[in-house]
Amino acid sequence: MNTFISLTRNFFQPSFFAWKFSFAIVMLAMGACSEKPDHENEIPLVVVTTTHLYDLVDSLAGERVQVLSLMGPGVDPHGYKPTSRDLSSLAKADLIVFHGLMLEGRMGHALEQADKKGIPSIAATSDIPQALLLSSSEEGTDGHDDPHVWFSPEIWSVCVNTVMNKLIELDPKSEAEFRENAQVTLRQLEEIKVWSLDQVRQIPPERRKLVTSHDAFRYLGKELGLEVIGLQGISTSIEAGLADRANLVDFIKKQNIPAIFVETSVNPAAMNEIAKESGVFIGGELFSDALGPPGESVIGPEGKSFDLDSWGGMMVHNVSTLVKGLGKKE
Ligand SMILES: [Zn+2]
Known part of the structure; x- marks a missing residue:
């Protein structure tokens, strides 16, 4: 109650308006400043x-x-x-x-x-x-x-x-x-590309199957010789129906697929359920329609470090996750 009274009182005092007004001016000036340097320096x-x-x-x-x-x-x-x-x-x-x-x-x-x-x-x-x-x-x-x-x-x-x-x-x-x-x-x-091909060759041929949330990996599959099966189509905008889920569970069991994968930009709930029903584990998170977060990196060709928010880091992370999840030849 006391706080309310003091706030109301302050609100009607001229100094409160003055403060609000100068705050607005500062904010406007800051807004203007943040746009100006680009044009001054002519950086497009x-x-x-x-x-x-x-x-x-x-x-x-x-x-x-x-x-x-x-x-x-x-x-x-x-x-x-x-x-x-x-x-x-x-x-x-x-x-x-x-x-x-x-x-x-x-x-x-x-x-x-x-x-x-x-x-x-x-x-x-x-x-x-x-x-x-x-x-x-x-x-x-x-x-x-x-x-x-x-x-x-x-x-x-x-x-x-x-x-x-x-x-x-x-x-x-x-x-x-x-x-x-x-x-x-x-x-x-x-x-x-060369490194990825070499990595995928270490997976036994019968296990080169990528099961994931949506059909984002068909180009990767074509490039690296992986069979790709997505629960949803090439867009995430249509939710998969129950019949599709049952078919996928069947497919995973019949093909002896050891692991399936979730994507960082798609809700993993459906894939988690499918993993449970098929008795397989989630092999990891793949970057499909968005790159990784800034400030994290992964080791790729020749021990070089690649940022996860770069194309190279995305590819190295995905290929390494696939090889780890599907397993190497013995
Ligand atoms: Zn997509």
Whole structure:
């Protein structure tokens, strides 16, 4: 009661209004300050949708641009709805890099609005030859091209070049640096591809089966010779029915699969139940539609350390988790 009275009293005192007013001025000034330096230093702002694209732009452009990702680790892009803060970030962008292939299923309107305002944008997947895409005619694709192309080093390298060319258009004076960084990135894609193939060869052929929440790993499976079975289709937007779960339990038992896997950006509840019913264990968490958290790393080719919030760290973590879960040849 006393606190209420003193608060009410303070509220009506002129000094309270003065304090509130000066606080508002400070907040406004801070807001203005946080936007100003970008334009003063002429560092372009590149707004990206997913963590994969954040890593891609960051590794190509380094300090030459300021990168802002709308989605963070653990966020599912299929169902992601932009917030009002995202809309204002998009409106401030000098360039928008989105994934395309309908990955950002609920962002179409926001991206269209930015386009109408004349903000340059590019779908990182726009130059991928149709022949490389897992096509819509294949089973389990919900009628669309499979968007999870970052799992194919060959296709992701096409995206590296697409984004590099757009960055050169944005900041032509940094062309040499962008090209050099792209070469480093492409070399790393190749290095990790070779290492991943070597790792997966250690799993007995009959156990090279990846059972997980949604069908995000078909490109990885094709690349590494793994059979991939997802409980949901290529989008997480449709929940799997009970019949699908029963079929999957049957399949796991019949195939003698030792472990199944959950994903950091998909609710693990259904996979946990399936593991219990099939009598197998969860082999670990895979990064599917989002990279890992910042500040953590994993050891990959030649004992090198890779950050989990990078493409390399994501691949090394996933491949190591698969080999550990499915087991090596004796
Ligand atoms: Zn997905």
